[in-house]
Every structure is written in structure tokens, then in C-alpha cells.
Amino acid sequence: MKLAILSRNTKLYSTRRLVEAAREQGHSVRTLDPLRCYMRISSDGFAMHYKGQSISGYHAVIPRIGASVTRYGTAVLRQFELMGSFTPNSSDAILRARDKLRSHQLLAAQGIGMPATVFGDNPDDTADLLSMLGPPPHVIKLNEGTQGAGVMLTEKLSASKGVIEALRGLYAQFLVQEFIPEAKGADLRCFVVGGKVVAAMKRQAPKGDFRSNLHRGGSAKGARTTLAEQEVAIRAARVLGLGVAGVDLIRSARGPLVLEVNASPGLEGIEDASGVDVAGAMVEYVAERHKRRLAKRASKS
Numbered sequence: 253m254k255l256a257i258l259s260r261n262t263k264l265y266s267t268r269r270l271v272e273a274a275r276e277q278g279h280s281v282r283t284l285d286p287l288r289c290y291m292r293i294s295s296d297g298f299a300m301h302y303k304g305q306s307i308s309g310y311h312a313v314i315p316r317i318g319a320s321v322t323r324y325g326t327a328v329l330r331q332f333e334l335m336g337s338f339t340p341n342s343s344d345a346i347l348r349a350r351d352k353l354r355s356h357q358l359l360a361a362q363g364i365g366m367p368a369t370v371f372g373d374n375p376d377d378t379a380d381l382l383s384m385l386g387p388p389p390h391v392i393k394l395n396e397g398t399q400g401a402g403v404m405l406t407e408k409l410s411a412s413k414g415v416i417e418a419l420r421g422l423y424a425q426f427l428v429q430e431f432i433p434e435a436k437g438a439d440l441r442c443f444v445v446g447g448k449v450v451a452a453m454k455r456q457a458p459k460g461d462f463r464s465n466l467h468r469g470g471s472a473k474g475a476r477t478t479l480a481e482q483e484v485a486i487r488a489a490r491v492l493g494l495g496v497a498g499v500d501l502i503r504s505a506r507g508p509l510v511l512e513v514n515a516s517p518g519l520e521g522i523e524d525a526s527g528v529d530v531a532g533a534m535v536e537y538v539a540e541r542h543k544r545r546l547a548k549r550a551s552k553s
């Protein structure tokens with residue numbers, strides 16, 4: 253298989269591991285910086301160039317598109333899709349997952365548990381909006397925040413209102429959630445590949461914080477997941493259309509609740525904590541799907 257890893261930086265742990273795994277499994281692999289891919293779009297065919305040269309013929313791409321380059325990155329990925337490359341995560345699926353509001357709506361519509369969530373636009377409605385949620389504490393999240401940076405806890409109604417006013421003043425999009433205290437600052441990252449949870453880790457927030465993100469100083473260790481947790485994680489990935497996903501669950505009194513579904517989950521923390529060759533599992537899955545597509549095409553012709 254001729255594989256491309258779409259990644260801005262060949263030195264990143266996840267990128268390196270994917271290249272390593274692909275080589276180990278005997279594939280030809282190249283890392284392409286999505287921001288250096290440019291294209292000609294025309295009804296008589298597509299063309300893609302990379303640093304002055306034409307590129308084509310990639311059987312599959314594994315997108316590792318950071319939040320800051322979502323728009324251009326998914327346009328490049330879409331071009332690969334249109335040129336016939338297989339991708340475990342389509343450009344559309346990545347866009348669905350990146351938008352917390354959109355993904356929450358889609359997941360809730362499929363009956364997947366999550367903390368109760370409200371959002372609204374007009375400042376005149378803030379009091380009623382919060383009454384739809386229930387009493388504080390509240391968790392307020394920037395719609396497109398990542399790594400815990402846009403996530404705030406308010407313990408009093410006046411604080412919720414103040415934060416919401418401030419965010420509106422900055423024209424920021426946000427949602428407000430019920431706080432799940434019984435999680436005790438922990439969450440469960442389930443790494444889903446091809447409809448299976450291949451690895452899981454429990455992350456614990458540092459003392460004095462409720463956010464368990466490793467970027468916020470959280471610590472991780474390998475975790476065993478229950479069947480119910482695996483099922484929720486697998487369904488969440490499927491609803492958003494992601495072949496590879498990091499599904500973050502919180503253990504609540506009413507069962508596992510989905511916090512977010514990451515379309516470009518990091519490998520370092522999870523491989524470290526779980527001891528699983530996650531990169532290898534991703535490459536195997538992509539190769540398997542590529543093989544199936546070839547067989548399908550052969551049977552059609």
C-alpha cells in the first residue's frame with residue numbers, strides 16, 4: 253500500500269510512530285504537510301502538487317490535522333478522497349467532530365449519554381437558558397476549544413452569568429453543561445480503531461483542577477473498560493463516521509457519558525499508558541480496508 257500521513261511535523265511522536273508502523277508492515281509511506289499541498293480543481297480532473305511536484309496514486313491517507321489548520325487541512329483531505337484515496341476519517345467526519353455543538357447534537361440524537369448541555373445566542377435569554385440546565389456548578393466550554401484550554405467551572409449562578417457575558421463580548425461560541433462531580437476529575441480515553449476499542453487510559457486531573465487533559469498536567473494510566481463503556485465509545489465513533497477516534501468518557505452515576513470525540517487523537521499518552529501498539533493497529537486497519545476496496549473493485553470489473 254502507498255500511504256500518506258497528512259501531518260505538519262514529521263518529528264511529532266504520533267507521526268513518527270505511524271511512519272514506523274507502516275514501514276514495519278511493509279508499506280511505502282510518506283509524510284505530507286497538508287499546508288504544502290495545493291491543487292487544481294476542474295471538471296476535467298483534479299491535480300495535486302506538493303513542493304513543486306505532482307503527487308498522485310496514494311491508496312490511503314491517515315489525516316493528522318491539528319485544530320489550527322482544520323479548514324485547509326480538511327480541504328486537502330477531501331481532495332485525496334476525490335482522487336480515490338481511502339481515509340479512516342473523512343473530511344466531513346473530522347468537521348463534525350471538531351464542532352462540539354454539532355457532535356453533541358448528533359450523538360444525543362442517537363441516544364448516546366452525555367452531560368446535559370445548553371447553548372443559546374441572545375443575551376436576553378441567559379437566565380432562562382441556565383434554568384433549562386439546572387443549578388450550578390456549570391461547566392462552560394468554548395465550542396472549538398481543545399486540550400482543556402477553553403473549559404471553565406463555575407460554582408455560582410452569578411459566575412456562570414459573568415463568564416457567559418464575557419464570552420459573548422468576545423463573540424466566542426460556547427456551550428454550558430451540567431458538572432459531573434462523581435467523575436472526581438477523571439475521564440476515560442477510549443481509542444477506537446475500526447469499530448473496536450484497541451486501548452484505553454484513565455486520566456486524572458492534577459490537584460486543584462477538574463480537567464484531566466494531559467496538557468493541563470493530568471496523569472494517565474492504562475485502564476480496563478467495561479462492555480458498556482466500549483459500546484458507547486464504539487457507537488460514538490460510528491455516529492460521527494470516524495474509523496479512528498479518541499472517545500472521552502466520564503464515569504457518572506447514570507453510566508458512561510461522552511464528553512468529546514477526538515478525530516486526531518494523540519498516540520504518545522495512550523501507547524505509554526496502555527502499552528498497546530496503537531499506531532500498528534491504525535495502519536493494519538487502513539491496510540485491511542484498502543485491501544477490501546481493491547477486492548470490491550476487482551469483483552466489479
Ligand SMILES: Nc1ncnc2c1ncn2[C@@H]1O[C@H](COP(=O)(O)OP(=O)(O)O)[C@@H](O)[C@H]1O
Nearest residue numbers: 367391397398399400401430431432439463464
Ligand atoms: N461536564 C463535565 N463534568 C465534569 N468534568 C468535565 C465535564 N466536562 C469536561 N470535564 C473535564 O474537563 C476536561 C476537558 O473537557 P473536554 O470537553 O474534553 O474539552 P477539551 O476539548 O478542551 O479537551 C475533560 O477531560 C474532563 O476531565
Ligand SMILES: [Mg+2]
Nearest residue numbers: 399400500512
Ligand atoms: Mg477533551
